[in-house]
Structure formats: C-alpha cells, structure tokens
Amino acid sequence: MTRDLRICxxxxxxxxxxxDRTGAGWVGPVLAAPRDDGLDVTGYxxxxxxxxSLDIARRWYPEVRARLRHGTDHRVVxxxxxNDVSAPAGRxxxxxxxxxxxxxxxxDEAHAAGWPALVTGPPPGTExxxxxxxxxxxxxxxxxxxxxxVPFTDLAAPLVGDPAWAxxxxxxxxVHPDARGYRLLAGLLVPAVRVWVA
Amino acid sequence: MTRDLRICxxxxxxxxxxxDRTGAGWVGPVLAAPRDDGLDVTGYxxxxxxxxSLDIARRWYPEVRARLRHGTDHRVVxxxxxNDVSAPAGRxxxxxxxxxxxxxxxxDEAHAAGWPALVTGPPPGTExxxxxxxxxxxxxxxxxxxxxxVPFTDLAAPLVGDPAWAxxxxxxxxVHPDARGYRLLAGLLVPAVRVWVA
Numbered sequence: 001m002t003r004d005l006r007i008c009x010x011x012x013x014x015x016x017x018x019x020d021r022t023g024a025g026w027v028g029p030v031l032a033a034p035r036d037d038g039l040d041v042t043g044y045x046x047x048x049x050x051x052x053s054l055d056i057a058r059r060w061y062p063e064v065r066a067r068l069r070h071g072t073d074h075r076v077v078x079x080x081x082x083n084d085v086s087a088p089a090g091r092x093x094x095x096x097x098x099x100x101x102x103x104x105x106x107x108d109e110a111h112a113a114g115w116p117a118l119v120t121g122p123p124p125g126t127e128x129x130x131x132x133x134x135x136x137x138x139x140x141x142x143x144x145x146x147x148x149x150v151p152f153t154d155l156a157a158p159l160v161g162d163p164a165w166a167x168x169x170x171x172x173x174x175v176h177p178d179a180r181g182y183r184l185l186a187g188l189l190v191p192a193v194r195v196w197v198a
Numbered sequence: 199m200t201r202d203l204r205i206c207x208x209x210x211x212x213x214x215x216x217x218d219r220t221g222a223g224w225v226g227p228v229l230a231a232p233r234d235d236g237l238d239v240t241g242y243x244x245x246x247x248x249x250x251s252l253d254i255a256r257r258w259y260p261e262v263r264a265r266l267r268h269g270t271d272h273r274v275v276x277x278x279x280x281n282d283v284s285a286p287a288g289r290x291x292x293x294x295x296x297x298x299x300x301x302x303x304x305x306d307e308a309h310a311a312g313w314p315a316l317v318t319g320p321p322p323g324t325e326x327x328x329x330x331x332x333x334x335x336x337x338x339x340x341x342x343x344x345x346x347x348v349p350f351t352d353l354a355a356p357l358v359g360d361p362a363w364a365x366x367x368x369x370x371x372x373v374h375p376d377a378r379g380y381r382l383l384a385g386l387l388v389p390a391v392r393v394w395v396a
Contacts, residue, residue: 032221050268
C-alpha cells in the first residue's frame with residue numbers, strides 16, 4: 001500500500017499565515033517539501049488567530065479527529081505560545097506553567113490517538129520583554145516535548161537579532177511578518193519536518 | 199474602523215485542494231482576489247477529504263464559530279455534493295433530497311449566526327452518469343440557495359465538455375484535477391466572490 005500521509009497543522013495566527021499576502025505562510029513550504037520528496041501528503045491547516053494554548057486545547061482534538069480518518073500515516077504539528085506570552089493588559093494571557101501543562105496534555109492525547117507530533121514555539125517579537133518570555137517558554141516547551149520523545153523546533157532563538165526577521169515584521173503589522181518572514185520560519189521548520197516524516 | 203474580513207471555506211477534498219501540488223487549490227486565488235482589491239482578508243480553509251454533506255454538517259458549525267470571533271465581517275463559503283453523488287458501492291452516498299435538506303439547514307444556521315454565505319456545487323467528473331448527478335444536484339442546490347437570497351456558483355455546467363478540465367482531471371488522480379484544474383475552478387469562483395464581498 002502506498003504511504004498516504006495526512007498532517008494537521010494546529011496553531012494560532014502564525015500557523016494561519018496572517019500577514020502573508022501569498023497565502024502560503026510557513027505551512028505551504030512545510031507541506032511542499034515532503035511532496036517534493038515524492039510523498040503523497042494531505043495537509044490540514046488549523047491555525048486560528050488570537051488563540052492561546054487554552055483556546056487551541058479546547059478545539060484541536062475533534063478538528064484533528066475529523067481529518068485523520070483515512071490515509072495510512074496520521075500526524076500533528078502543534079504550534080503555540082505566541083498569545084500565551086502576549087500581555088495586552090500588562091499581564092501575560094497564560095502563565096508559563098499552564099501553557100506547559102496544556103502542551104503536555106495535548107501531546108499525551110496525540111500519543112494515545114496514535115498521531116506522532118512535532119512541536120514549535122513562537123517566533124521573536126519586536127519588544128525585548130516579549131521576546132524574553134518567548135525564549136523562556138520555548139526552552140521549557142522543548143523540555144516538555146523531549147520528555148515524550150517528541151521533536152521540537154525553536155523558532156525564536158535562531159531569529160533573535162536576525163535583521164531579516166526584524167525587517168519582515170516591520171514590513172508586516174509589527175507582530176506578524178510579511179511573506180519573507182514566513183519563508184524564514186519555513187527555513188527552520190522544513191528540515192525538521194523532513195527528518196520527522198522520513 | 200477598517201473592514202476586517204474573515205472567511206471560512208467549508209467543504210470536501212475539492213476545497214482542500216487535493217491533487218494540487220502547489221497547495222493553492224481554488225481557495226488560494228479566491229482569497230487573493232479580494233486581498234488584491236485592497237481588503238484585509240483572513241481565510242480559514244476547512245475542506246476535509248471524503249466528506250459528504252452529512253459529514254460536513256456534523257462539524258462545520260463549531261469549527262466556523264471558533265474562527266469567526268474577531269474581525270468586522272464574517273462569511274462562509276459552503277462547497278459540497280461531490281461525495282454525496284459518488285456511488286462507490288453502486289448507490290449514491292446521499293440521496294439528493296437529503297443533500298438539499300442539509301444544505302438548507304446549514305444556510306439557515308449561517309443566517310441565524312449572521313454569516314453571509316456563498317454556495318458552490320461539485321465540478322464534473324469523467325463518468326457521464328456521475329456528471330449527470332452532479333448537474334442535477336447543482337441545479338437543485340441553486341434553487342435552495344436562491345430561495346434564501348444566497349449566491350450560488352455552478353462549477354459543473356460551465357466545465358462539462360471543456361477539454362482543459364478533462365485534461366486536468368486526467369493529469370490528476372481521475373477525480374481531482376491537477377493545479378490547472380483548480381485554476382479553472384478559481385476562474386469561476388473569483389468573479390462571484392468579488393461581487394459577494396463588494
């Protein structure tokens with residue numbers, strides 16, 4: 001039987017590609033890469049703007065369940081945290097310990113359902129305090145993933161101080177980058193996804 | 199306040215862009231058009247392979263509800279019917295009257311939720327009997343939509359006998375076209391969507 005790969009990409013506005021006028025976001029190149037490697041890939045992008053890990057946790061399971069019925073290989077990319085560390089009212093929307101707890105729960109559910117997972121954290125922002133919270137959360141998310149043998153791709157540490165990233169965010173809405181920024185995110189994710197599905 | 203348009207595109211494998219290796223499907227150009235017209239557009243593609251109208255009816259409301267919380271203008275494209283008229287076991291999966299009932303119910307729910315809708319039917323197939331069922335269903339779906347003042351785009355009648363469509367389906371998997379076929383579908387949908395969001 002030919003391998004028939006189905007991947008759900010669950011997350012927030014960065015997964016939805018907000019600000020990328022081409023519509024591709026990082027999801028486009030991440031699905032194109034295994035396709036170029038000869039795999040039969042169906043991708044289901046499930047990013048929703050403004051969602052924290054708590055919002056995502058509330059909807060992800062039935063949405064993924066409905067999409068991973070057929071095919072031979074069912075996988076989930078979980079991308080979260082940007083809205084957890086954002087602090088529109090001076091206080092972060094979700095405390096770090098809660099984000100980690102929610103992520104751990106989702107990974108345990110994915111494992112129980114037989115869906116190999118890959119996790120990514122949020123990219124850096126333009127404000128130092130925000131980026132510091134992103135870096136700390138990403139490091140802690142990596143540990144939660146590692147404890148379950150799940151691969152984690154850090155989108156923050158490699159892009160902090162990268163002028164191309166800063167420029168792309170500046171050209172976007174100040175939070176989300178333009179298409180160039182999404183290509184930078186894809187550049188970090190594509191190699192990880194290639195190893196993961198190999 | 200700037201207009202902030204959020205569109206959910208609910209459907210089956212044709213909405214998911216199955217067979218289009220570029221990943222764009224018809225959803226890509228349909229979202230790009232109002233964006234090129236200067237609108238701020240967020241698109242949420244919600245096509246799931248193999249789903250009949252009954253499957254779609256079961257999941258669409260909570261999925262759309264989760265995505266149409268913010269923004270100023272909430273809309274839904276409903277694209278269904280291809281799997282209803284397919285007959286893998288010699289009998290169509292969903293009788294036409296049932297499809298129409300389900301569509302009417304979804305349109306009434308969308309109206310009650312304050313989401314303007316646009317409806318499309320399935321494109322033609324390679325088998326005459328299948329295409330006849332698609333044409334009949336499309337004509338009936340158009341009436342269900344018209345009775346509610348909802349625009350309907352027929353994807354079947356304009357493509358029956360079009361050698362470019364037949365070629366694209368042949369180059370695809372025999373049911374879904376390749377990227378060229380999705381561009382033909384987008385060519386029918388883009389003008390309708392432009393009028394609808396104007």
